Amino acid sequence: MCAMSETQENAGPAEELRRLLDDAEALLRAATRAGTAEARDRAQATLEELRTRLGALEDQVRAGARDVDSYVRENPWQAVAIAAGIALLAGLIMGRR
Numbered sequence: 342m343c344a345m346s347e348t349q350e351n352a353g354p355a356e357e358l359r360r361l362l363d364d365a366e367a368l369l370r371a372a373t374r375a376g377t378a379e380a381r382d383r384a385q386a387t388l389e390e391l392r393t394r395l396g397a398l399e400d401q402v403r404a405g406a407r408d409v410d411s412y413v414r415e416n417p418w419q420a421v422a423i424a425a426g427i428a429l430l431a432g433l434i435m436g437r438r
Contacts, residue, residue, distance in 0.1 A: 355402060358395045365391065 369384045413420040 355399050362391050
């Protein structure tokens, strides 16, 4: 496996979206040189929508992380039991294959 694939596999969803956005911007610049103003405007609007969605996704992830952190701090033994249950289920599923 190449280093680029390993980096992409280890990246989180927000980082992958950020890379996609960067690629889309590069494509927009290339298309702008050869395209019409209408195509450029539509592409720019799409990029702005992607930026907005990426920001919303980052906010949701942060909020979820805060909620999980609060729950674990308030209920440490329950969190351990839940994690152990998930690990047990994952082990059972993987053992069948």
